[in-house]
Amino acid sequence: MTSLVRPRPAAAPIAASAPAAGACASNAVRLSTREPGSAPPEALGAAVAGVQDWDGLIALALRHRVAAYLLAATRCAAGTGGGSLLPPDAARAVRAVVMGQALSVSVLQGALTRSLEVLGAAGIPVIVLKGPVLARTLYPSPTLRPYSDVDLTVPGASVAAAGAALRGAGFEEVVYEAEAARAASAGHVHAGASFHLKFIEPRSGGLVELHGDPLQLGLRPAGEAGRWRRAVPVPGLDGALMLGWEDQVVQLSVHAHKHGFERLIWLKDLDLLLRTFGAGLNWRLVETVARAEGVTASVWYALELAARLLGAPLPAEVRRRFRPALPLRTAYRLAWPAARIADLDGWMRRRAVQFHAAESWRGMLPSLFFMGRRGDRSRAIVQAITRGRLCNRTYAVGGATE
Numbered sequence: 001m002t003s004l005v006r007p008r009p010a011a012a013p014i015a016a017s018a019p020a021a022g023a024c025a026s027n028a029v030r031l032s033t034r035e036p037g038s039a040p041p042e043a044l045g046a047a048v049a050g051v052q053d054w055d056g057l058i059a060l061a062l063r064h065r066v067a068a069y070l071l072a073a074t075r076c077a078a079g080t081g082g083g084s085l086l087p088p089d090a091a092r093a094v095r096a097v098v099m100g101q102a103l104s105v106s107v108l109q110g111a112l113t114r115s116l117e118v119l120g121a122a123g124i125p126v127i128v129l130k131g132p133v134l135a136r137t138l139y140p141s142p143t144l145r146p147y148s149d150v151d152l153t154v155p156g157a158s159v160a161a162a163g164a165a166l167r168g169a170g171f172e173e174v175v176y177e178a179e180a181a182r183a184a185s186a187g188h189v190h191a192g193a194s195f196h197l198k199f200i201e202p203r204s205g206g207l208v209e210l211h212g213d214p215l216q217l218g219l220r221p222a223g224e225a226g227r228w229r230r231a232v233p234v235p236g237l238d239g240a241l242m243l244g245w246e247d248q249v250v251q252l253s254v255h256a257h258k259h260g261f262e263r264l265i266w267l268k269d270l271d272l273l274l275r276t277f278g279a280g281l282n283w284r285l286v287e288t289v290a291r292a293e294g295v296t297a298s299v300w301y302a303l304e305l306a307a308r309l310l311g312a313p314l315p316a317e318v319r320r321r322f323r324p325a326l327p328l329r330t331a332y333r334l335a336w337p338a339a340r341i342a343d344l345d346g347w348m349r350r351r352a353v354q355f356h357a358a359e360s361w362r363g364m365l366p367s368l369f370f371m372g373r374r375g376d377r378s379r380a381i382v383q384a385i386t387r388g389r390l391c392n393r394t395y396a397v398g399g400a401t402e
Helices: 021-033 041-049 054-063 067-077 088-121 131-137 156-168 177-188 224-230 245-258 264-280 283-293 296-310 316-322 326-335 338-342 357-370 374-401
Strands: 127-129 150-153 172-174 196-200 207-211
Touching: 021 041, 021 054, 021 067, 021 264, 021 296, 041 067, 054 067, 054 088, 067 088, 088 131, 088 150, 088 156, 088 207, 127 131, 131 150, 156 172, 156 196, 156 207, 224 245, 245 264, 245 283, 245 296, 264 296, 283 296, 283 316, 296 316, 296 326, 296 338, 326 357, 357 374
Parallel strands: 150 207
Antiparallel strands: 127 150, 172 196, 196 207
């Protein structure tokens, strides 16, 4: 792989007490993503000064989708002379990343517009999730919130019709293996729910994911009707709805948790949501929705991480409201260590959050421990075992008579 930046001249060895070079890179990326005033002003400069692998720093900012924050923060910290804490080659490389992300988002905007046109013509209401909505409502500049696909939610009963409408408009469906497996087992796990369908919009080539449930837990949603009642129009996006802010807290927390807190931008979403709307949020409603969907611990841990890593303003009363019992808190901290996530090295434990009946025991048991709605999960497991065996016996008998 060709290096993006020229190496600096060799520096004096770092003292034993100094952070490791990799830790300096993750610190620099994380500190640049914090809001001004939420960290000591000299901390970012010290972290950048300790970076040795500039390509690694840039790759880390790219992976966590916070390159625009890194660029802006290192410029601001350098003062009013128009410079940057980054070496010139590194600064140019980061600018190129930001420009590339902006170009990708402009392509996806075309896919979003076309999707809304097709589904609107079919009379199907649409909730737009995550990036396109948050860039318009939470971030001071849309450039600060890049995204790589378009996530749309339609009513659960309308997923098939929405998929048919997109196919009829020339969208190319891409097989999503988890959904294909779930559909194959749907006949004997009636508590399960669809994951999503994937499409490529033909004009732009943008990826569109179609959901019947914004939480994507693998169980039938408990609060779908309420979410749709609370949905509001998206500013500047005709024909589209967005989740209400209380539902946003739940959905963003679950999404970050489901993906193992792999990207810092997902915690930044929560950070800005708390800073912008936290004082007016109906936390009792957030708790009611989270408990009904069995994701109270997901909300607790995502908000805790946003506070720890980014200084998000999380009131003590909110912490108490969502904090699970000690055994589950301990399990979460072992399964998703905060220190590793702070080092920007989170990783996904999909089966610990999502219910995957098609994967037998390994797809069903982990979430029974880590997530709520254990009664629903237990009943679905029983269905998968009893009805699945019956299906298999029937199939075997049928096969023997042919």
